[in-house]
Amino acid sequence: MFNISLRKIFNMRYCAGFFFIMVLFLPTVLWAGTPYFYGTTNKNPLSYQLGEEIIFSVHLLEDGQELCGKVLKWQCYGDDGYKKEGEIVSDQNPLTIKATLTQPGFVHLKVNAFEPDGTALPILPFQGSAGADWQSMKNVEEPDDFDSFWNQQKERLNNVPMQAELVPVDVPEDQDHLYYDVKINCVGAPVSGYYRKPKNAQPKSLPIRIAFIGYNYHSAFLPVWGNNALAVDPTVPLSWAEDSDRLKDGLIFNINAHGYENGKSAEYYEKFAQGPGKNYGFIKEENENRETSYFLGILLRAIRLLQWLKEQPEWDGQTIVVAGGSQGGFQALAAAGLDSEVSECYAFIPWLCNLGGHEEQGYFPSSFCPEYTKALRYFDAANHAKRIQGKVMIVSGLGDFVCPPGSQAILYNCISSPKKIEFRQGMQHPEEMANAEVFFFSKDWSIP
Numbered sequence: 506m507f508n509i510s511l512r513k514i515f516n517m518r519y520c521a522g523f524f525f526i527m528v529l530f531l532p533t534v535l536w537a538g539t540p541y542f543y544g545t546t547n548k549n550p551l552s553y554q555l556g557e558e559i560i561f562s563v564h565l566l567e568d569g570q571e572l573c574g575k576v577l578k579w580q581c582y583g584d585d586g587y588k589k590e591g592e593i594v595s596d597q598n599p600l601t602i603k604a605t606l607t608q609p610g611f612v613h614l615k616v617n618a619f620e621p622d623g624t625a626l627p628i629l630p631f632q633g634s635a636g637a638d639w640q641s642m643k644n645v646e647e648p649d650d651f652d653s654f655w656n657q658q659k660e661r662l663n664n665v666p667m668q669a670e671l672v673p674v675d676v677p678e679d680q681d682h683l684y685y686d687v688k689i690n691c692v693g694a695p696v697s698g699y700y701r702k703p704k705n706a707q708p709k710s711l712p713i714r715i716a717f718i719g720y721n722y723h724s725a726f727l728p729v730w731g732n733n734a735l736a737v738d739p740t741v742p743l744s745w746a747e748d749s750d751r752l753k754d755g756l757i758f759n760i761n762a763h764g765y766e767n768g769k770s771a772e773y774y775e776k777f778a779q780g781p782g783k784n785y786g787f788i789k790e791e792n793e794n795r796e797t798s799y800f801l802g803i804l805l806r807a808i809r810l811l812q813w814l815k816e817q818p819e820w821d822g823q824t825i826v827v828a829g830g831s832q833g834g835f836q837a838l839a840a841a842g843l844d845s846e847v848s849e850c851y852a853f854i855p856w857l858c859n860l861g862g863h864e865e866q867g868y869f870p871s872s873f874c875p876e877y878t879k880a881l882r883y884f885d886a887a888n889h890a891k892r893i894q895g896k897v898m899i900v901s902g903l904g905d906f907v908c909p910p911g912s913q914a915i916l917y918n919c920i921s922s923p924k925k926i927e928f929r930q931g932m933q934h935p936e937e938m939a940n941a942e943v944f945f946f947s948k949d950w951s952i953p
Contacts, residue, residue: 540567540575541939542616542631544931550635550903551928551944555606559635562599563616571597575626576619584610584868584911594621609638611911613869631938632904633931639914645861647888654795654883655843661692662809669813674699674768679729686767687758691809693802694764698725698810701757706819712755713814717762717807717829717836720786720856722778724768725761752826756817760810762803762832792878800857800884807840815846824848825895831856831908831934834899835886838916841897842889850897852886854905854934858912860885873907873934887912887919896923896950902932923949 547560563579565572577600578592585608593600595618604612613634618626648654667690674684682701689696702711716728730753761767763782765774786792786799795801814820826849827837834855841850856874863870864877875881882888890897897920901913910928917926925947931938 537568540565540572540618540626540628542566542618542629542931543938543940544614544616544631544633545942546633546635546930549944550633550930550942551639551946553606553635553637555608555637557605557637559604559606559612559637561602561604561614561633561635563602563614563631563633564599565595565618571595571599573597574621576621576623577616578619579614579616581612581614582869583612584608586867587612606637609636609641610868611636611639611909611914613906613909615906629933629936629938631931632906632933633938634903634910636910636914639911640918642911642915642918644859644885644887644915644919645865645882647885647891648879648882651883651888652892658692658801658805659808659843662805662812665690665692665809667813667816671700674727676727676729682754684727689809689813691764692805694806696760696806696810696813697764697767698758698760699727699767701728702817702819703754706754708818709821711819711821712752712824712826713817713820714752714755714757714826715807715810715814715828715837715840716757716759717827717833717840718759719829719831719833721762721832722774722782723761724766724774725759728757728759752824755824755826756814756819758810758814760806762836764802764806787875789876789878792875792881795880795883798880798884800881803836804839804843804884807836808843811840811844811847826851828852830854835884838886838893838897839884839889841895842892845892845894847893848895850893850895852897853900854902854908854932855886855899855913855916856908857881857884858886858908858916862912862915868911869906869909871907871909871912887916890916890919891921893920893922896925898924898950899926901926901928902934902937903928903930904932904938905934907934917946923947923951925950 544563553559573596575595577595580590582588583606585606611634616631670688671685674686676684682703685700687700791797825847827840827847828851829837830853834852835857837850838852841847860881861877862868903910928944930942
């Protein structure tokens, strides 16, 4: 297990990019003699009714046995305003916390462990939750002119000539595909990323696969198959659901979020992070106006990329798959909502769902989210998800306080097309509890 706090992760420049990707898909390892938390509820955590008692059982374990004599400090919060906290000394029995909900939503629990002298144990805290009547949760009301605003943005794009620059990239270990560093004209900064396609591909023969990546300041990744990274390897998000070999020889594109150069030095990206891209997406003055929000440029580049890929003669005219985690999940969902030809969307712990849920509905707040403004509703992934025509799969953590489970439940509730969601107990953003229980819900879901 990676013993790194959530706050430290988000203070790292590559928090939701390369670092996020590499941590995300490494298996949980429990070294002998290393304490760790394991938590459950007394029934399926997504099956409670309003007013029903929710019981959490949290074990502090070492080598599979209860670790005694440590101080456990806990905080419990409900979407209905419930708050309680306390501490105990661990013994042979698990920590038991009971709560109820009086309105549709989730109860969230966090437990930290300390030595008797107050020194924190260097382990991942337990974070988990349970929901009651969550399938009736609704999102913040969307703007009346949501569709007209985005139609206007598409018109702006259509007035920009479709011009692309493709610079070949040598990948000696792969002689079966062509790789390019691509720039495509767009409103503002260009689309910028790496593109791969098979050599000698026939017209109308290949699916499109776009990989979006998390909150980051780095280059796009070369989409070399088998890297075991969400932003690079198309097998990863699709392996949640289906056999992904059908996309292995597709038209694969990995886009960077900012439209800057790919493959540059660390200093190049650090200069951007400390300059024009500093705290991107979090500047309230920009987010007061939908026209100046940083997220507008991010989504315009997603739309333009789809436009360009659909013009490629090798596209089969049917299959467009978008996928990503965290910010990449937000981009994938928005892209699928803004382009009805997207056939499949895979979103792992997607960010920016039900913006304003805390301020306007009292729901549990995100620990990493821009300060709410009404203009941000135009970029809310839940609002875009209402418009998705293709199938959608979501993976969410019941211990994810960056993308709280209530926001993920609302996202799922907003989707009317075939859909599936997987909730993992104890999974944070993205650290995962060992042996976590997994719970699925779906509607009209089927294998392609």
